[in-house]
Amino acid sequence: MLIVADENIPLLDQFFEEIGTIRRVAGRTMTPADVRDADILLVRSVTRVDQALLNGSRVKFVGTATIGTDHVDVQWLESQGIAFACSPGCNASSVVEYVLSVLSVHAEQRGLDDWTELSVGIVGAGNVGKRLATRLDKLGFDIKVNDPPREAAEDADDFCSLDEALACDVITLHTPLTKQGDHPTRHLINTERLQNLHEAQLLINTSRGGVIDCDTLNARLVQPDAPRVVLDVWEGEPEVDEELANRVWLMTPHIAGYSLEGKIGGTEMVYQALCRFLGLPVRKKSGQFMADPALSKLSFTSSANARDAAHVAIRACYDVRKDDARYRRVFKLSDGERAAAFDAMRRDYPVRREFSSTKVQLKGGAKELQQVFKALEFKLKL
Template sequence: MLIVADENIPLLDAFFEDIGQIRRVSGRDMTADDVRNADILLVRSVTRVDEALLEGSGVKFVGTATIGTDHVDREYLASREVTFCCAPGCNANSVVEYVLSVLSLWAERTDQTHWTGRSVGIVGAGNVGGALWRTLVKLGFDIKVCDPFRESEETDSNLFVDLEEALACDVVSIHTPLTHDGEHPTFQMIDATRLAGMNAGQLLINSSRGEIIDETALRERLQQPDAPTVALDVWENEPDISPETLALTWLATPHVAGYSLEGKVQGTEMIYQALCRFLGLPARKRSGQFLPEPALAKIAFTSSAQASEASSTAIRACYDPRRDDARLRNMMATVSAERGREFDRLRRDYPVRREFSSVKIQLKGTSRSLQDVFKGLGFKLKL
């Protein structure tokens, strides 16, 4: 059995070597010739899976180790009776921690003593947005959620607001899939009109899909007075992102919000389990078997620690997005040709990043409120 897989899927051998022969290829450059003799196809979000890729192949199972599925023509797979699976929620916690890190940096930038004192509009409350919602509520943020699909399913519709009300919050964090049709399409949902309604006191974060924001309108708005602060992890036309947009963006990262080791390995585990079910095999392997000891294992705070400063210190010790920002800007400044390949290289060679749960926080004589903050963030506690 031949398994063709994106070379950036972690732990391919550990999970799949007992199932079949593995052929690694570049996900961005994958062609029909690469998969022609494949039985199983494993991808990430950079590979467009459609008739052009699969026509003439013997692929019977497609798995994407990602939350998103807009890169897969699911109707075509169904018409060919190809089994499909994705990894919903695999890296949701990683994206939540990315947003928390951005919020921490923005609070410092705007001289906020209590970083939870601002309102946050969450646009899209699926796996990622829902996880962010739950975390921010625990931390005491004022939350407004816009998700017309979730709203129609919930018994208490008062939990939700319309998009304009969400966009009026101090912070707006986008977590919707990319859709072009239907009742609520998200393609260029944040357009010139909606960007004009935002101001310099607001922060706009996009870690879902680049095309949800009209980048041309965004560039124009960011060159105007009273423009909002913007943090982008996703971009139009990836991997060939706009240097002009990058230059105008406060915080810029190369589509790595969900790139914690835990998130990536969980995505691999989820498609492994689905493949085992498809083949009728026992799923004996778990991601916990393969996670190494974290480089940072423990942080200690004493009774003199202040909640806001201590939480920011711990968050950034685990993940400081300014490092990814620097890598991306340095690449764009020094590479004139093949920037797209270099963008992908930043993702391929991404350093190991562990989630908050891998770190134990030792608290000596600290207040109950500080303990609650670290619990809300997802750290392990040692009292």
């Protein structure tokens, strides 16, 4: 059995070598010739999987080690009897912690002693948006959640209008990229909505680049009352508009979900789905391959201020400014080199561990300290 896989999927050998022969290919440039004789295809978000890629192949199972599926023509796969699996929620905690790091730095730069003074509008309440809302609510933030499809199916009182979400101090986008249906999200943040945002607001996009009209955003950011913007995803990536990159506050190369737990979790979920498809026992678990974290423990005494301690712990585990600085250096390269560097940064991304891998020891810690670290989902040792 031949497994053709994106070369950037972690732990391919460890999870799949007992199932078949693995052929690694570059995901962004994958061609029909690459997959023609494959039985299994494993991809990430950079590969468009559709009739053009698979027609005439013998592929019977497609797995994407990502939470998003907009790069896969699921309906066509179904019509051809090709099984499909994705990895919903695999990197949700990683994206949530990226947003928390951004909020931590933003609050500091705004001179806020209490970051929960920021109201947060969450657009999209899937795996990421829902987990973010839960953590922020436990921390004491005022949150507004917009998700029309979920509002129609669930308790409407839990949701707000898009305009209400966009009126918050911070707006963070967590929608899929859709072009059709009752609630398309392509260019959801358009000219009018961008114009209504102001300089005291922060807009974060970790969903898909096309959810924001980036041409309009570029023009908006030269105006004196423009909002502060953080982009992890970009229209047309790996090609990124240099002017836009220079105008956003923080920029990263689509790595918000790139914690080690998130990446390995995506591989594990596809492995489990393939085992079910083939009728094989599930013998591998991600925990088998997880090394000890570089930062295993943080310790705070009873004299620690809960909010200050939270910021120290968040940035010790992940400081988004490091990825921003690393990516900005890429823009010293030529246009063609920058696109290659975008993918290289994702391929060679340094190990980042989630908060849950770090034990926080509270020596005589006050109840407020305990509540904060429980809300952030650190391991707690009293």
